Amino acid sequence: MPKQLHVNLFEMNCVSHIIHGLWVHPDNNRHRFNDIEYWIELAKLLEAGTFDGVFIADVIGTYDQFRQGPETAIREGMQIPSNDPLLIIPAMASVTKNLGFGVTFSTSYEPPFAFARRMSTLDHLTKGRVAWNIVTSYLPNAARNFGLDDEIPHDQRYQLADEYLDVLYKLWEGSWDDDAVQVDRKNRIYADPAKVRYINHVSNNYKVAGPHLCEPSRQRTPLLFQATGSSAGIEFAGRHAEAIFTGGSSAEEVQRNINGIREKAKAHGRDPAGIKFFVGASVIVAPTNEEVEEKLKTFHELHSVDAALVHLQSSVDLTLYPRETKLKEIIPENDQSWGLRWADSEETVGGLLDKFRFRQDRFFVAGTPTHVADTIEKWLDEDGIDGINLIQYLSYGTAKDFIELVVPELRRRGRFREKYADGETLRERFFGQGHARLPDDHYAARYRNPENLHAASEPLPLAQSREVKV
């Protein structure tokens, strides 16, 4: 059987998430993000299309580095305003039975006890359909919203995150036994106190007594997503992640990235097949090439260069330079702009802007359903990915096009599910029936043994890490 594609819709609880300027398109619904109806309609659409899930990005600060202020971000709706991502999940869960929900949350600023409870609550309310995208936050303004003067340095954020997950695992996996809850009316025992325990976690940055306030949910630990871009991130992923966002400019580079992480997982004693790989993908599809061209033209016209530069946290206002200017002439060496650090200094201003306009990387495809399906099959078989986060140009146009045009073609080729396996958890959708919980070879599994709850933690060796280009 050929490998089937996993598909999440890439979302954010805001106006302009990743393709910028297109909120002005008359068919776009992005300005409706404050309305519960937007999310309810979206969830129904995606479940009708048997998507794996909706994947919700997040930031907890404003992009205020481009042009030395937040003005451009605010004008463009570029991730501000943006609402809390967890709170739209129960609304979407109320109208679906199978759609999964990936949600981004940062380990850097909020107490683990409260977050553990929120994710357990979501796992209960969705009956095991939630994933967590582990991030550590990179916006300086986010740090300033949470009492700090500036960002926590990159590798220190990962050390904090590693400690944070230790707390969460103890609460999720170790505080309640599987058979703790008895609902025994006759003997008036809701839960057996002998099977519920304090965690009494103490580490450098966290001190958490427990017990966990929630009884075990179907997945206990939500499915763990992560994006990697640094050696610290890869080390972290090797221990923790079950699904990873990766990328690359060629099949070989993608394979190399995937293999590197699988090796790291092996070094952590895990089955390297225990990780699925995702890429952010742009799919612009229409029945004919003429219609595809028409769409591209419209998107091109409406795209906002300003918002893209805000998103890149560009230290340089590239709009002030002629298109043929080489980046190396205007971007200082060791520039710290988040999106420019990885730009090829031989590239021109125009080249870079075009690339971001269309996100024309390896995982961009525009064409007829046949062409799109051919390309996706290559991604699956040559690059070795397992799934995509579908980047939205129009909400809900992008998802509708994919469901109406690409899904049928992928199904004909045996590349996409015909229907959901009713009642499965999100982890089972990724790893098969019977795999609702983290596997036994995962680091967190140690805490299922109460004796290990109070053992000293084993911090990841992250101190020597260096940031690398993905």
Next chain:
Amino acid sequence: MPKQLHVNLFEMNCVSHIIHGLWVHPDNNRHRFNDIEYWIELAKLLEAGTFDGVFIADVIGTYDQFRQGPETAIREGMQIPSNDPLLIIPAMASVTKNLGFGVTFSTSYEPPFAFARRMSTLDHLTKGRVAWNIVTSYLPNAARNFGLDDEIPHDQRYQLADEYLDVLYKLWEGSWDDDAVQVDRKNRIYADPAKVRYINHVSNNYKVAGPHLCEPSRQRTPLLFQATGSSAGIEFAGRHAEAIFTGGSSAEEVQRNINGIREKAKAHGRDPAGIKFFVGASVIVAPTNEEVEEKLKTFHELHSVDAALVHLQSSVDLTLYPRETKLKEIIPENDQSWGLRWADSEETVGGLLDKFRFRQDRFFVAGTPTHVADTIEKWLDEDGIDGINLIQYLSYGTAKDFIELVVPELRRRGRFREKYADGETLRERFFGQGHARLPDDHYAARYRNPENLHAASEPLPLAQSREVKV
């Protein structure tokens, strides 16, 4: 026109909230609290009954003082397990148009920036139907779940809360102007940057830059609820609260409590009518007195004394003493048990337990619809309250009985709405059309003037406060 009653259903995202032991009743649905369907059914029921709202209590720790451990709480399902209260609101909002949602959140342990965003998100998703019950947390275990060794002392918690609200008001009321959001497609302006600003709050305990991540919601600041039981609490309520839980053992005592707070509001420059008063009320109703007696008998039999003592954080295991024992013989002077501090030392063990079994205080009524309505009218007219939080004996039995038997009788007397005013916010339901926002005489209103955003805060004079009996 006679004063109409406001009614919230008193809820908690757990098995045993306030009437204990009754989860074993075959008609009780409390064990279903993990299921989204429980909350969806409940919300539909309450909206059909034109309730003001559902009011969700919360704790963020385990009651582990009775019998020196958490065992009894766990066995009884006494507020553990308990899930996050915010996350059930979007599920209930998805199936209602008018029901309000009061939610409890503590100012003591989580960063204000994230909470401000969560409440704004809820206010957007519900279109202005949320209230916040401001609490400061009293469980020692809660403190230990959030990195502390023990509770923050009572008055210090209120000082922290006062500072916390300063941050929230700046984010909710001051960071975005009313006309900041333009959704101007032609000029490609989502929001006008000149009308959005940093708050740059700096105080003893909080440092928050902003801008608020959410655009203004219908109410901006959610309707502010609070319970009072101390002079610090009353000082705090005088400045902040718009709806207050009060109580008393006689009409005179309730009036005195209400007037005391209205005086305090006046001292803070507010219209004393700007506060509504609520009590937790038990209503056991049936068409005939025989059926009422039958219900009382069943509830009596199923009630759990153990769980009630856990809830009281009783330092003494009263179940070990004969019913006729006087409390003063066994409870040490200056006992710090939360629920025993206010017990009359001349009372007997049996008397106290019976009182808690039925919550037989002034706001307990059992009888036919006519008797119940007569009693409620007294509460409204003699005590001067505005509404009740209806305490559940059976979920959904208590709410169903009230809707089927009491609501029609109250309506006949002009004491309860016939229908909702569609599209009103929760604050408008309490204070009339056009009052979606906090009134101009409220402390928070100062932050609508950007010049006041960076002025030094004015902490409440709480240092001299002493705890008093309600």
